[in-house]
Amino acid sequence: KVLGGCRLSGEVKISGAKNAALPILAASLLTADNLVLHNVPRLSDIRTMNKLLAGLGAQVDSQDETVILNAKNLTTLEAPYDLVKTMRASILVLGPMLARYGEAKVSLPGGCAIGARPVDQHIKGLQAMGAEVYIEHGYVIAKGCLKGAHIVTDMVTVGGTENLMMAATLAEGKTVLENAAREPEVVDLANCLIAMGAKIKGAGTPVIEIEGVPSLHGAEYNILPDRIEAGSFLVAALMTQGDVTVTHVAPHTLDIVMDKLREAGGVIEFGDDWIRARIDRRPKAVNIRTVPHPGFPTDMQAQFMALNCIAEGTGRVTETIFENRFMHVPELQRLGANISVEGHTAVVTGVERLSGANLMATDLRASASLVMAALVASGTSVVDRIYHLDRGYDHMELKLSQLGAKIERIS
């Protein structure tokens, strides 16, 4: 429940990156030793991954933002549908499990609100490494001893790059991943794997080379700060004409987002591990086109659309990664936003004031954009189905309250 009309101001600590922690948790399957992870965000998706790993027989000890994992003695190599259906990232256990045990059975993730999100590139890459992979009764079944291969994915895929990179660490010989994803979370996974003894070069570039090794050892690793959580708070700062500093961040994972915030009229400063965003006037509308990193991130699209709803002028938002990532549009229109969708582009003309309404969250980043829009809408808004929000934001309402927002979680 949000009462609009506040200016956000103050400091907020950003949590570890969900999209780095999820593949890195799965990487625990690659070793018989302990993997000790710090700065792990307290999110429902993380709890789901921990439950999935424990279900396979791994020891998982989660204390606050530290998780200690040991996958020495798995009791099954099957990731069941009832867990996988709640979180697509479960597919990330396929590569590590196959690489270490020569066998894996993972339920197909199934559809998702923002698009079909198939895993054909994950399968194609594992087959190129010599695995026998087929689909039966809604499960991906993979068997075989992996050998290095030269793989070119049909499109840039974050999860595909991560699954194949993990599998390649224990394959025999050298694997080259071309058209690899360059997201900072892919680099964070590579750095953790290297700490575990993997031989990886080129993470963060379009070509990653992995030299297989017989086994990986344990490691202790700090998860990268979440650039999307940080970006979300910085956008909210400009929307409410506030002054917010996000701390415990990695500023250079947000270069293009900081540029867009400046384009919107924000005064953006940053240091080693903090970014400050402030503005004392109505923000200006910006044009957004989502593309793979280092371009503008699709996970920030909904948030900037919310900014455009109350900005001065008209902004065009084009989504090129997912085929159905505009579900926040009808909800924002309920607040009085002026948006028209033409194919993959939404044309947003800013209005002076939004007016509070009852809203329904549909997917993770859409729900963040609805909360942010409610902060600047006149009167009260209620956002329903915020389990979507809890998947990717650690107690967002508490962090926003600390910044002066009038927001509470109601049962």
Ligand code: EPZ
């Ligand atoms: C990751 O999803 C992130 N999730 C997403 O964040 C993010 O939006 C996405 O990357 C793009 O940056 C995690 O890291 C856990 P993709 P992923 O494979 O790996 C198509 C959030 O809000 N594709 O890069 O599933 C796919 O359909 C979430 O935190 C295939 O066709 O994304 C999509 O259109 C949402 N075949 C495009 O590629 C494949 O085998 C990019 O998908 C794989 C992908």
